[in-house]
Amino acid sequence: MAAVGGEEVKLLGAWPSPFVMRPRIALNLKGVGYEFLEEVFGVKSELLLKSNPVYKKIPVLIHAGKPICESMIIVQYIDEVWAAKGSAILPADPYDRALHRFWAVYIDDKWFPSLSGISRAQTEEAKAEAVEQVFAGLKLLEEAFEKCSKGKGFFGGDTIGYLDIALGCYLGWLKVTEKMTGIKFLDEEKTPLLVGWGERFCADDAVKGVMPETNKLMEFFKVLQAKFKAASAK
Amino acid sequence: MENTLAGIKLFGSWASSYTHRVQLVLKLKGLDFEYVEEELTNKSPSLLLYNPVYKKVPVLLHLDRPIVESVIILQYIDETWTDRPIMPADPYERALARFWCYFADDKLGPAVGAVFGSAGEDQKAAVAQVHENLKLVETELREGAFKGRRFFGGDAIGILDIVLGCGSYWLAVFDEVMEVKLVDPEAFPLFHAWLREFEEQEEVKEIIPAIDRLLEYARGIRQMMLGLKDASTTPATTAATTTTTTDNSSVVVESAGSV
Numbered sequence: 326m327a328a329v330g331g332e333e334v335k336l337l338g339a340w341p342s343p344f345v346m347r348p349r350i351a352l353n354l355k356g357v358g359y360e361f362l363e364e365v366f367g368v369k370s371e372l373l374l375k376s377n378p379v380y381k382k383i384p385v386l387i388h389a390g391k392p393i394c395e396s397m398i399i400v401q402y403i404d405e406v407w408a409a410k411g412s413a414i415l416p417a418d419p420y421d422r423a424l425h426r427f428w429a430v431y432i433d434d435k436w437f438p439s440l441s442g443i444s445r446a447q448t449e450e451a452k453a454e455a456v457e458q459v460f461a462g463l464k465l466l467e468e469a470f471e472k473c474s475k476g477k478g479f480f481g482g483d484t485i486g487y488l489d490i491a492l493g494c495y496l497g498w499l500k501v502t503e504k505m506t507g508i509k510f511l512d513e514e515k516t517p518l519l520v521g522w523g524e525r526f527c528a529d530d531a532v533k534g535v536m537p538e539t540n541k542l543m544e545f546f547k548v549l550q551a552k553f554k555a556a557s558a559k
Numbered sequence: 560m561e562n563t564l565a566g567i568k569l570f571g572s573w574a575s576s577y578t579h580r581v582q583l584v585l586k587l588k589g590l591d592f593e594y595v596e597e598e599l600t601n602k603s604p605s606l607l608l609y610n611p612v613y614k615k616v617p618v619l620l621h622l623d624r625p626i627v628e629s630v631i632i633l634q635y636i637d638e639t640w641t642d643r644p645i646m647p648a649d650p651y652e653r654a655l656a657r658f659w660c661y662f663a664d665d666k667l668g669p670a671v672g673a674v675f676g677s678a679g680e681d682q683k684a685a686v687a688q689v690h691e692n693l694k695l696v697e698t699e700l701r702e703g704a705f706k707g708r709r710f711f712g713g714d715a716i717g718i719l720d721i722v723l724g725c726g727s728y729w730l731a732v733f734d735e736v737m738e739v740k741l742v743d744p745e746a747f748p749l750f751h752a753w754l755r756e757f758e759e760q761e762e763v764k765e766i767i768p769a770i771d772r773l774l775e776y777a778r779g780i781r782q783m784m785l786g787l788k789d790a791s792t793t794p795a796t797t798a799a800t801t802t803t804t805t806d807n808s809s810v811v812v813e814s815a816g817s818v
Binding site: 378379388391393394395398399401402405406419420422423426427430431435465 | 612621624626627628631632634635638639650651653654657658661662666695
């Protein structure tokens with residue numbers, strides 16, 4: 326698929342991965358076509374190992390033959406290369422940019438690990454602590470939303486921005502965790518702004534086609550859990 | 560002059576490589592700022608107010624608004640005061656710089672910290688990990704993205720030099736304090752050469768503390784940690800002991816570049 330100057334855009338990824346969703350949303354926001362190369366679960370392709378020798382992880386964007394790694398770095402790259410197309414992903418103001426970057430780091434560093442920690446918890450205590458951390462994080466993100474959105478529909482304002490992408494990609498997994506635990510994490514009473522935002526995000530054209538269905542994710546998650554249990558039983 | 564009205568305040572710690580990163584870029588850009596030294600074992604109310612999520616240094620205060628996380632601060636400074644840029648102009652170069660900055664704090668820094676926080680066989684494994692990470696950087700210098708460059712940023716130091724450089728001085732300190740060999744000039748000739756060039760820069764010399772101070776600091780904490788290790792009974796409790804008993808060990812690990 327050709328893009329700016331006719332250079333090919335390829336994306337190495339896998340449909341369940343929230344990290345892979347991020348560059349896909351960014352490319353959609355910019356109206357840039359790309360070839361999606363789906364990695365087979367459990368097997369890393371030659372191309373992946375060659376393109377990301379340091380981490381050997383998806384997503385990897387390959388633009389005009391050059392690889393770019395790390396999902397949010399790819400998102401910034403897309404924003405800068407195709408700055409003239411679609412809507413801006415990072416805000417213009419340096420302070421707003423710092424806020425978006427900070428919360429994106431927090432989400433990956435602290436918040437999502439506590440979310441995925443719920444299913445990995447070995448004791449009820451550990452599980453309860455992880456649950457509490459997820460709620461505490463959502464409270465912080467609700468405040469961040471109020472600050473960043475400035476009354477508009479997204480962290481990025483009128484359109485989906487960097488922080489929307491950073492957090493929104495986890496909504497599928499959040500829903501899976503809600504189903505598995507019976508706990509309502511995105512609660513109207515606790516974080517009303519995030520609830521509204523979540524619905525708007527998932528309904529957006531740039532997101533709709535790449536956000537996996539919760540049921541499909543559930544199935545995939547059960548397969549993962551079975552593999553994890555089998556591996557730890559050995 | 561715009562610089563004297565910049566209204567910048569920096570909360571930092573003298574031995575924190577993350578703080579040095581910010582001090583270095585402010586110096587490169589010729590920006591005046593007020594500096595507040597934080598005692599990491601006794602953090603000020605201001606620090607906790609401005610960085611409630613991580614409670615760490617450095618914190619930059621500009622126009623009364625806090626910015627935290629050193630690489631985010633660096634980019635904020637670069638985007639606000641655009642003279643003498645530290646980020647490359649080309650989007651692919653920018654992605655590369657960001658990637659290796661991420662690698663520095665995600666992999667290399669913690670690996671170096673692990674060397675400091677361990678002994679015996681564990682330390683050998685930690686040293687091997689550092690070497691693996693340095694090898695990746697060396698490869699990029701030799702035949703990859705940064706081939707033939709004086710600095711990662713090209714002819715002048717850029718964001719990646721600042722991020723990797725402020726922290727790499729711990730390598731020589733640890734080599735001496737613990738008799739390990741982290742940066743072998745034979746195994747990593749280009750990295751070694753780059754580090755020497757970096758440390759020769761005037762601005763860098765003015766920012767990085769004297770090696771004697773760093774040695775004394777590292778020795779003190781290392782001794783204390785080893786003392787704690789002797790007091791514990793099993794290897795499993797050692798890791799817990801060093802991180803929970805005193806803030807100092809986490810201070811050095813933080814200073815040395817652990818996340």
